[in-house]
Amino acid sequence: MYSKKVMDHFTNPRNVGEMPDADGIGEEGNPVCGDAMKLFIKVKDDVITDVKFQTFGCGAAIAVSSMVTEVAKGMTLDEAMKITKESLSEALDGLPPQKMHCSNLGADALHKAIEDYRSKKA
Numbered sequence: 861m862y863s864k865k866v867m868d869h870f871t872n873p874r875n876v877g878e879m880p881d882a883d884g885i886g887e888e889g890n891p892v893c894g895d896a897m898k899l900f901i902k903v904k905d906d907v908i909t910d911v912k913f914q915t916f917g918c919g920a921a922i923a924v925s926s927m928v929t930e931v932a933k934g935m936t937l938d939e940a941m942k943i944t945k946e947s948l949s950e951a952l953d954g955l956p957p958q959k960m961h962c963s964n965l966g967a968d969a970l971h972k973a974i975e976d977y978r979s980k981k982a
Contacts, residue, residue, distance in 0.1 A: 862919065863953035865927075870919040875929035879912045884977030888969040890961055895921040899928070899969040903977055908932050908940055913969075920959035927951050928966035937974050943967050 862870070879900035889896040895917030902910035911929040915922050931951055932940045945963035949955045955963060 861956060862923075865951075865953045866920065866923045866955065869923035869926040869952065873922055873926040875910075875912050875926065875933075876914070877912045878914060879910065882912075882973075884973040884975075884980070886969040886972030886974070886976060888965045888972060890965060893918065893921075893961065895962060895965055897921065897925055897965045897969045899925070899966075899973045901932070901970075901973045901977060903937065906936050906938075908935055908937065911970075917965075918959070918962070920955055920962040921965060923952055924948055924955075924962045924966040925969075928970050932970055937978070941971060941974055943970060 882900035883903045884901045886899045897913060897915045900912045901908050911933050913925040913929055915925040927948055931943060945967050948963040948966050
């Protein structure tokens with residue numbers, strides 16, 4: 861059902877936790893399934909230097925949260941804005957169709973964190 865990568869990121873999630881001094885915070889949730897995600901970013905010279913997350917949800921939601929932090933770290937803000945639900949699913953070697961909405965949460969929370977950072981900086 862789940863790929864080895866999904867299971868790895870679910871059982872050993874990377875970058876879990878809060879970031880009290882975050883430059884941007886993005887929150888996303890899906891009331892239908894009950895998943896909720898909060899993503900924190902640290903930015904220096906337009907590059908994401910650190911990412912952390914807190915997620916309440918299913919294994920796929922946790923795996924997506926973990927993967928989005930791994931993928932986005934080191935990217936410029938413009939590069940990170942191009943991360944999509946499809947690219948996150950591919951990075952995890954696929955998600956079951958009924959779990960694709962979880963990859964939306966990851967991409968949307970990241971984009972909201974970047975928008976939050978940019979609005980604070982403006």
